[in-house]
Amino acid sequence: MWRHLNRLLLWSVFSSVTCRKAVLDCEAMKTDEFPSPCLDSKTNVVMKGQNVSMFCSHKNKSLQITYSLFRHKTHLGTQNGKGEPAIFNLSITEAHESGPYKCKAQVYSCSKYSRDFNFTIVDPVTAPVLNIMVIQTETHRHITLHCLSVNGSLPINYTFFEKHIAISPAISKYDRESAEFKLTRKNPGEEEEYRCEAKNRLPDYAAYSQTVTMPSTGGDSCPFCLKLLLPGLLLLLLVIILILALWILPKYKARKAMRNNVPRDCGDTAVEVGIYANIHGKQAKEGSVPEVGSRPCVSTAQDEAEHSQELQYATPVFQEVAPRQQGEPQLGIRDKRCW
Numbered sequence: 001m002w003r004h005l006n007r008l009l010l011w012s013v014f015s016s017v018t019c020r021k022a023v024l025d026c027e028a029m030k031t032d033e034f035p036s037p038c039l040d041s042k043t044n045v046v047m048k049g050q051n052v053s054m055f056c057s058h059k060n061k062s063l064q065i066t067y068s069l070f071r072h073k074t075h076l077g078t079q080n081g082k083g084e085p086a087i088f089n090l091s092i093t094e095a096h097e098s099g100p101y102k103c104k105a106q107v108y109s110c111s112k113y114s115r116d117f118n119f120t121i122v123d124p125v126t127a128p129v130l131n132i133m134v135i136q137t138e139t140h141r142h143i144t145l146h147c148l149s150v151n152g153s154l155p156i157n158y159t160f161f162e163k164h165i166a167i168s169p170a171i172s173k174y175d176r177e178s179a180e181f182k183l184t185r186k187n188p189g190e191e192e193e194y195r196c197e198a199k200n201r202l203p204d205y206a207a208y209s210q211t212v213t214m215p216s217t218g219g220d221s222c223p224f225c226l227k228l229l230l231p232g233l234l235l236l237l238l239v240i241i242l243i244l245a246l247w248i249l250p251k252y253k254a255r256k257a258m259r260n261n262v263p264r265d266c267g268d269t270a271v272e273v274g275i276y277a278n279i280h281g282k283q284a285k286e287g288s289v290p291e292v293g294s295r296p297c298v299s300t301a302q303d304e305a306e307h308s309q310e311l312q313y314a315t316p317v318f319q320e321v322a323p324r325q326q327g328e329p330q331l332g333i334r335d336k337r338c339w
Contacts, residue, residue: 034060037067037105039114045201046092046119056103056114057085068104071097092119120201125152128198130209131178141185147196147209148178159197170199191215 037058046052056067056079067086069076079086092098099118104111128149135142147158158179160168171179185192192214199206 034063034107034112036112037065037103037114039069039101039103039117041117041119043203044117044119045122045203046098047122047124047202047205048095049091049093051089051091052119054088054090054101054103054117055085056088056105058105063107066106068106070102070104071099092121095121122153122200122202123151124202124205125149125156125198125200125207127207128158128196128209130194130196130212132194132212132214134214136187139187141187141214143183143185143214145181145183145194145196146178147181147198148176149198149207150176152198152207153200153202156198156200159199161195161197163193 035058037056039054039056041052041054043052054069056069058065061083064080064082066078066080068078069086069088076090077088079088086103090097097119098121100116101118102116103114105114126149128147131146133144133146145160147160149156149158154176155172155174157170157172159166159170160179160181167183168181171181173179179196193211194214195211196209197206198208
C-alpha cells in the first residue's frame with residue numbers, strides 16, 4: 001500500500017517538473033532563443049510543370065523540431081529534424097500553386113510560423129530569329145544585327161555572339177520588339193558566323209537562334225569591281241545591238257525592194273502567147289513555117305524609188321507577113337517595144 005502511494009507521489013512530482021519545463025520552453029520560444037523558422041527554395045521563378053524543392057530550417061540546432069509545410073491553409077507534409085532543414089519536394093503545374101507557402105516549426109506544444117513564400121510562374125522564351133543587314137564599303141562592313149523571340153514572359157535579355165564569343169552586353173527589352181546591335185568589321189578573308197541568345201527571368205534556361213553565316217569577300221577582293229564592270233557590260237551590249245541593227249536593216253530593205261520590183265510584161269502576155277501557140281502548131285503540121293523566133297528586148301528602166309536598173313523581157317507579138325511560094329500566109333514575131 002505504502003509502496004503504491006510512493007509511486008503515485010513520484011509520478012506526480014515528475015509530471016509537475018515536466019510541465020514546468022514545457023512552460024519554460026514555451027516561454028523560451030517567445031524570446032530570441034527560438035526565432036521563427038525560415039522557408040526558402042533555390043529559385044522563386046519557375047515555369048509550369050517544373051519540380052521544385054522547398055527547405056524549412058531553424059537556427060536552433062539542438063532541439064528536435066517538427067516541421068510542417070502549408071499552402072494557404074492546406075497541409076502538404078510534415079517532417080522531423082534536428083540541426084538539418086526539412087526538404088519538401090513539389091511540382092508547380094497550375095497558377096494557384098504558386099503560393100503563398102508557410103512552414104511551421106513545433107517543439108512540444110509550442111510552434112512558430114515562417115514568412116510567406118511565393119513562386120513566380122514565367123513562360124519560357126522560344127528560339128529567337130536573327131536578321132542581319134550589311135552595308136558594304138571598299139574596306140569595311142557595317143553590320144546591323146536584329147534578334148527577336150516572339151514568345152516568352154517579359155522582360156527578355158538578348159545577347160549577340162560571333163561564333164562562341166559574346167560581342168554585346170545583355171540588351172533588355174520590356175516590350176515585344178527586337179534587340180539591335182551594330183558593329184563594323186574590316187572586309188574579312190574568312191566566313192563570319194553570328195547568332196543571338198534570348199533569356200528571361202527563368203534561371204538556367206536560354207534559347208538560341210540559328211547560326212547565320214556571312215561569306216568572305218576575299219583578302220584581295222575589290223568591292224567596287226562589280227559596280228565598275230556592270231556599266232561597261234551594259235555599254236558593250238548596247239554597241240553590239242546598234243551594230244546588228246545597222247547590218248540587218250539594209251539587208252531587210254534590199255529584200256523588200258526585190259519583192260516589190262517584180263518583172264513587168266510588155267502587153268497582154270496571155271493573149272499573145274496563146275495566138276503564138278496556135279499559129280506555131282498549124283505551121284508545124286504544114287511544115288512551111290520558116291525560122292521564127294523572138295529576141296529579147298532589153299530595156300533599162302529607172303525606178304523612181306530605188307533608181308536601180310532592171311532587165312525586162314519583151315513579149316512576142318505576131319504579125320502577118322507576105323505569103324511565099326505555097327501561098328500560105330506567113331506570120332512573124334516582133335516586139336512592139338523594139339520596133
